[in-house]
């Protein structure tokens with residue numbers, strides 16, 4: 001692998017340089033063809049190298065600096081676990097030996113290999129398994145990669161012989177599926193349980209985070225993971241891996257709320273000094289009352305439009321699941337009136353925090369910001385036909 005690794009890495013960098021210079025794909029592929037022949041690279045085609053190079057650029061947001069060192073195909077990047085989540089998951093699932101039985105390009109496996117004594121990855125797609133090998137080499141971590149169907153007898157036997165104590169699977173979901181369900185996942189979680197529960201009861205999955213707890217027919221802790229205030233993942237931990245029934249974790253802070261935290265139900269009351277925008281992760285998990293109980297916040301619901309839940313109270317909150325705002329003005333939801341209030345407040349910019357078709361956003365925002373000369377940044381929420389103008393506190 002090491003000889004191949006350096007050749008592949010050189011070819012990817014050669015391609016990346018030309019993408020960054022703005023060369024056309026045709027020209028790059030022609031030059032790449034000559035280069036690949038010159039360095040006698042056999043394991044990947046020029047199209048593969050082009051795909052990897054292009055995805056290093058795309059991966060920047062998700063992987064930061066690491067993107068420059070990793071190897072992704074298109075689907076492998078789309079479904080890869082972001083490093084902050086992968087690291088957290090690997091710490092929670094520390095084992096003597098963990099097997100990731102649908103490892104993709106290995107974004108999660110890298111962290112299993114770092115945190116557990118031994119790690120094994122199984123991947124059906126041969127090319128992706130090869131990319132996982134490259135990623136392990138790139139980050140100098142060791143794990144065994146097995147190519148094949150993790151539900152096959154042969155692979156189940158190999159995993160059994162490896163003394164695995166945790167099985168993990170992050171199955172593929174069809175990209176075009178409108179309503180997420182457990183049925184179309186590959187490998188199907190029920191089958192993974194059926195094949196592997198004789199080896200270990202400690203099995204964990206990643207499931208589509210759009211599923212609410214009631215839609216998940218499998219037993220275990222359902223842990224909704226927020227990354228930077230956005231619902232990112234849903235893990236299911238079975239048997240001894242479970243710590244409660246439903247939980248939500250906010251990353252990178254690691255603040256956690258569970259169904260076992262005592263609940264305070266929000267009331268229905270008016271707008272007070274502060275608005276509290278709730279991370280949707282907590283709403284999806286059905287844990288709003290538990291969060292309020294845990295941080296001891298008595299608040300009332302101001303907005304709940306199915307996508308955004310905003311509460312209000314006279315206190316600042318103390319939670320990474322909540323963004324606090326101070327209420328500056330309330331007026332009727334009319335562009336001229338909002339604009340005049342903003343001028344009086346010395347506003348320069350306003351971010352709109354209500355549902356709008358994306359094509360409308362800038363048109364509406366420009367109208368509301370017309371003639372603003374101040375320095376301050378405000379946010380605008382909409383409650384029925386009222387506008388609530390606020391300032392962010394954290």
Ligand SMILES: C[S@@+](CC[C@H](N)C(=O)[O-])C[C@H]1O[C@@H](n2cnc3c(N)ncnc32)[C@H](O)[C@@H]1O
Nearest residue numbers: 079080081102104107108124149150170186187
């Ligand atoms: C969502 S991706 C995994 C992403 C990975 N967790 C990461 O962070 O990079 C799911 C992978 O499972 C693989 N897969 C699907 N069915 C499989 C099976 N029966 N055996 C092994 N791998 C399988 C797919 O080819 C795909 O690469």
